[in-house]
Amino acid sequence: MRLAGLIQERISDTLARHREELTALGPDALPLLDEALGFLTGGKRFRAQFAVLGFRAARELDTAGDVTGELSRVLDAACALEFFHAAALIHDDVIDRSDTRRGRPSVHRLFGAMHRQHGWRGSADHFGLAGAILLGDLLQSWADELMQAACDATPDRDAARRAREHFNRMRSEVAVGQYLDVLEEQQPEFAGHAEQLERSTRVLVFKSAKYSVEAPILIGAALAGASAELESALADFGLPVGVAFQLRDDQLGVFGDEELTGKPIGDDLIEGKRTVLVALARENLPVTQRRIFDDLLGTELDAEQVAILQRTIRESGAVERVEEMISRNIERATDALTGAPIRGDAAAQLTELAERAARRTH
Numbered sequence: 175m176r177l178a179g180l181i182q183e184r185i186s187d188t189l190a191r192h193r194e195e196l197t198a199l200g201p202d203a204l205p206l207l208d209e210a211l212g213f214l215t216g217g218k219r220f221r222a223q224f225a226v227l228g229f230r231a232a233r234e235l236d237t238a239g240d241v242t243g244e245l246s247r248v249l250d251a252a253c254a255l256e257f258f259h260a261a262a263l264i265h266d267d268v269i270d271r272s273d274t275r276r277g278r279p280s281v282h283r284l285f286g287a288m289h290r291q292h293g294w295r296g297s298a299d300h301f302g303l304a305g306a307i308l309l310g311d312l313l314q315s316w317a318d319e320l321m322q323a324a325c326d327a328t329p330d331r332d333a334a335r336r337a338r339e340h341f342n343r344m345r346s347e348v349a350v351g352q353y354l355d356v357l358e359e360q361q362p363e364f365a366g367h368a369e370q371l372e373r374s375t376r377v378l379v380f381k382s383a384k385y386s387v388e389a390p391i392l393i394g395a396a397l398a399g400a401s402a403e404l405e406s407a408l409a410d411f412g413l414p415v416g417v418a419f420q421l422r423d424d425q426l427g428v429f430g431d432e433e434l435t436g437k438p439i440g441d442d443l444i445e446g447k448r449t450v451l452v453a454l455a456r457e458n459l460p461v462t463q464r465r466i467f468d469d470l471l472g473t474e475l476d477a478e479q480v481a482i483l484q485r486t487i488r489e490s491g492a493v494e495r496v497e498e499m500i501s502r503n504i505e506r507a508t509d510a511l512t513g514a515p516i517r518g519d520a521a522a523q524l525t526e527l528a529e530r531a532a533r534r535t536h
Contacts (some may be wrong), residue, residue, distance in 0.1 A: 181222045184249045221390045222252035228394025231520040251324035257317035264310040270445050277436035282306035330399050337396035344389035351381030358448045371453045382420040388412030407514035414503035418532040421500050424449040434536035440480035446472020455492035
C-alpha cells in the first residue's frame, strides 16, 4: 500500500534530518539516534492511517500523486502521531519494567545491555532507564515539531487551531491516563465490582482508546476543515473503535501468541494490569478462587501459574463477554457514520480499518 510507504519514508526523512542537525554532538549520540530509527521502523500504523482517513472524511486527498501541499502536511500530522506513539511505548515499558517490545529488547534493556557490554562504571539498569526516558522525550519533541509543521502549512487558521487543540488534549489525556493505570496497580485490594469496572474502563478510555483512534481521526478531519457536525460524528465513531481496539489489546496481553505479539505470554497478568477483562473475570469467581486469583495477579508468575490464571479467566466467561463488547462497539461505531456528512469512500475505509484494528491477532 503506497500510504504505508509514504508514512515510513516521511518518518525516515524526519529522523535523517534530525540526525544531520545533531552531527555536532559527536559519535557518542549515535546509539540514541540509531534506536530512534530502529523503534520507528515497521509497525501497524493504525494511528497514522486513521488521521489520513479523518482528513479524507472531509475532503478528497490524492495519495497517489506528488508528496506536496495537502498530502505533505497530512503526512506530517500522521507521522507526529507515530512519533508520539513510539515515545509512549518506550515510557510505558519503563513504567511496566517490560523486557521486550515487538520481539526485541525494550529500549531501557537495550541501553542497559550496552552499558554492560562496554563495562562502564555505575549502574547499567539506571543508565538503561535514563536512555529510554530521554529517547522518549526526544521523540515527543519531534512529534510536536511535526504537528506544528502540519498546522503552519494549513491555510485555514481555524482548522489549524482545532487540529492543534485535539493534539494537545490527546497528550494530556494519555499522560494522566497512564498515571491512573499506575495508580490502579498500587491499590492493595480491588474495589467492588461496579466501581472496579468503572475504574478499569476509565483507564482504558483515556490511556489508550481516545488516542488510538478518536484523536487521530479528529486531527486529520480538523486539518481538512471539517464541520462541527462531521467532527461530532467522527468522535462518535472513533471512541467505540478505540475501546474495541484496547479491549482486543487486553485480550492479547493475556492470551496472545508470543511469536506474533513480541511480548511474553500472559505479560499483563505478570504486570498485574487491572483491565476490564480481569474485572469481568473476578465478578463471578467463588470467594476462595477469587482470593487465589488476586494473590497471583501481579507477581513473578511461572508458566504453570500463568496457565492457571488464563484458565480461570476463560472459565469465568469473561473472554466471551469482552468479545461481545468488542462487537457492540464496532456496531456502535458503524452506526455513527450512518447519515453523517462524510465522503462515501472514506466511510467504507474507516469501517474496514476499524474491523482490522478490533480483530487483529497481534
